[in-house]
Amino acid sequence: LLTTAFLEFSMAAMVWPRATVARSCRRIVLGWAPVLPVSSASSSAPSRNRCVQAAWQRRWCAAGAGDDAADATLRSQDPFTSRLREDLKSKSPSAMARTAVAELGTYRGNEVAWQRVTELLCESSAGSSEACPHLRNLSMEELLKLVQILAEVAAVTQASFWEKLTEASRLTFQAQSVSLADSIQLAGFYTRIGAWHRPVFQAAVGKVARETAVHWMEPDQLAELLDIFSRAGSASREISGPATRLFNELEERILEDGHKFEVDECISVVESMARFSTRDNEVVLRHFGRERLHP
Numbered sequence: 001l002l003t004t005a006f007l008e009f010s011m012a013a014m015v016w017p018r019a020t021v022a023r024s025c026r027r028i029v030l031g032w033a034p035v036l037p038v039s040s041a042s043s044s045a046p047s048r049n050r051c052v053q054a055a056w057q058r059r060w061c062a063a064g065a066g067d068d069a070a071d072a073t074l075r076s077q078d079p080f081t082s083r084l085r086e087d088l089k090s091k092s093p094s095a096m097a098r099t100a101v102a103e104l105g106t107y108r109g110n111e112v113a114w115q116r117v118t119e120l121l122c123e124s125s126a127g128s129s130e131a132c133p134h135l136r137n138l139s140m141e142e143l144l145k146l147v148q149i150l151a152e153v154a155a156v157t158q159a160s161f162w163e164k165l166t167e168a169s170r171l172t173f174q175a176q177s178v179s180l181a182d183s184i185q186l187a188g189f190y191t192r193i194g195a196w197h198r199p200v201f202q203a204a205v206g207k208v209a210r211e212t213a214v215h216w217m218e219p220d221q222l223a224e225l226l227d228i229f230s231r232a233g234s235a236s237r238e239i240s241g242p243a244t245r246l247f248n249e250l251e252e253r254i255l256e257d258g259h260k261f262e263v264d265e266c267i268s269v270v271e272s273m274a275r276f277s278t279r280d281n282e283v284v285l286r287h288f289g290r291e292r293l294h295p
Contacts, residue, residue: 093142094142097150101153104117104154114154118156118158121134131167135165148189162190180207184204187201190232191228191232194235201232205243209245215256222269223272226272230247230272243276254288
């Protein structure tokens with residue numbers, strides 16, 4: 001009987017989800033459940049392949065799907081998770097993100113594994129109810145490092161994570177001491193993955209307005225700024241207002257010193273205007289055409 005049960009379980013483990021086999025395994029050992037019928041398992045194998053990472057597959061009999069506490073303990077003891085925790089504790093969130101990228105690669109195709117990474121970044125401290133303590137009180141330099149890795153390198157597009165990160169790091173990117181360049185860079189990273197969170201873009205355009213930066217920025221910086229807000233403003237209604245105010249200031253700057261723009265910068269500005277569908281852009285187009293494109 002034991003030999004038959006062992007053989008049936010060996011076959012079931014190949015096709016049944018890890019948690020299902022584990023749960024029945026414990027029940028049989030305790031003597032109050034029948035052996036899993038191999039013939040009825042079919043569609044669960046793809047689910048197991050998607051949801052179980054290689055480092056955890058070796059422990060298929062460790063925890064059941066209904067036993068959240070046991071499953072959490074299992075994952076916390078995984079060597080990869082332990083390394084992530086150590087980086088987060090002794091180094092920084094960006095160091096942890098670098099470790100995750102080295103181990104997992106990009107987010108696409110590894111969504112389940114990356115979910116564990118983002119969960120750790122947003123995890124509350126023991127005995128505290130504060131949300132995302134690891135993401136609060138970051139320096140702007142550390143925030144930019146973290147966002148660059150997650151957005152530019154790993155291309156993490158998990159909407160719930162970016163919402164939590166934005167809320168937790170508000171005090172960092174909204175600080176008066178943050179430079180204009182850093183604000184624009186952060187908005188640029190958000191733009192690359194389509195994370196249209198108004199506070200980030202509002203902080204950047206607010207700093208541009210306070211410093212009247214449209215009138216003195218280098219042409220390449222202005223072209224980059226317009227590219228960012230043309231994409232964000234056309235994709236999100238919440239950002240279209242700040243983007244409109246930005247483009248409204250453009251005409252005066254172009255009439256002042258549009259002759260200083262390189263040809264590729266002129267083309268970038270025109271592309272941004274077309275993308276955002278700005279109105280009354282005839283003056284800018286004529287000036288660029290006369291002064292730079294067809295002198």
